[in-house]
Amino acid sequence: MDCPKCAFEDTKVISTSSSTIKERTRKCPVCGYVFATVELPKVDTYLEDYARELLKGDKKLIEAIGGKQKDRERGIL
Ligand SMILES: [Zn+2]
Structure with missing residues (x-):
C-alpha cells in the first residue's frame, strides 16, 4: 500500500484488527504518516x-x- 502523503511504496503494517472486516494501521517509514486500510469481502x-x-x-x-x-x-x- 502506497503512502497517501508521500507515495512511498512500502508502508509497514503496525497493527491489524481481527474480524470479518480487517482494519490495518500502517505507517510510512519515510515521512512517518500513519493511516488505516480496510479489507472487506x-x-x-x-x-x-x-x-x-x-x-x-x-x-x-x-x-x-x-x-x-x-x-x-x-x-x-
Ligand atoms: Zn510517506
Missing part, C-alpha cells in the same frame, strides 16, 4: 445476477447463470 456478482433472474422467472437465463456459477466453483472460470 466483495459481493459475488454471479449470485446477484442469479437472484435477479430468479425474480424475473427466466428459466433459460437462470440455468445459464447457474452453470457459470458451478464452473466457477469447480475452478474452471
